[in-house]
Amino acid sequence: MSILLRPLITEKSKKDAEAGKFIFEVVASATKNQIAHVVENAFGVKVKGVKTVKIAGKTRRFGGRRLVKKLSDIKKAIVELEKGQTIDLFATEKKGGKKKV
Numbered sequence: 001m002s003i004l005l006r007p008l009i010t011e012k013s014k015k016d017a018e019a020g021k022f023i024f025e026v027v028a029s030a031t032k033n034q035i036a037h038v039v040e041n042a043f044g045v046k047v048k049g050v051k052t053v054k055i056a057g058k059t060r061r062f063g064g065r066r067l068v069k070k071l072s073d074i075k076k077a078i079v080e081l082e083k084g085q086t087i088d089l090f091a092t093e094k095k096g097g098k099k100k101v
Helices: 011-018 032-043
Strands: 004-007 021-026 047-055 059-062 067-070 074-081
Touching: 004 032, 011 021, 021 032, 032 047, 032 074
Parallel strands: none
Antiparallel strands: 004 021, 021 074, 047 074, 059 067
16 A cells, blocks of 8 residues: 555645645655655655645535535645655646737
8 A cells, every 4th residue: 555645736736846845645644754755766856854734524414414424534745855856747837828819
């Protein structure tokens, strides 16, 4: 089982990627050292630091108001890379606007 579950790609994470910070959803039991080691091996980069945050799952109502379910908790890892290094998963392409004639 891999420690990295998926990259979290949002507008904010794309902005952070330009600054060398990349955000991943990780297994709840993963430590910062394990996360750094896995990112270095998986993407061939040098990790400067790792910050983690646990986010509690929200409750949602389904079927009118009868059924209440709790969404699962997640753990995010914010991985900062050494200067000049990047991960291609978070590459942003600039969209070209339509030209008016």
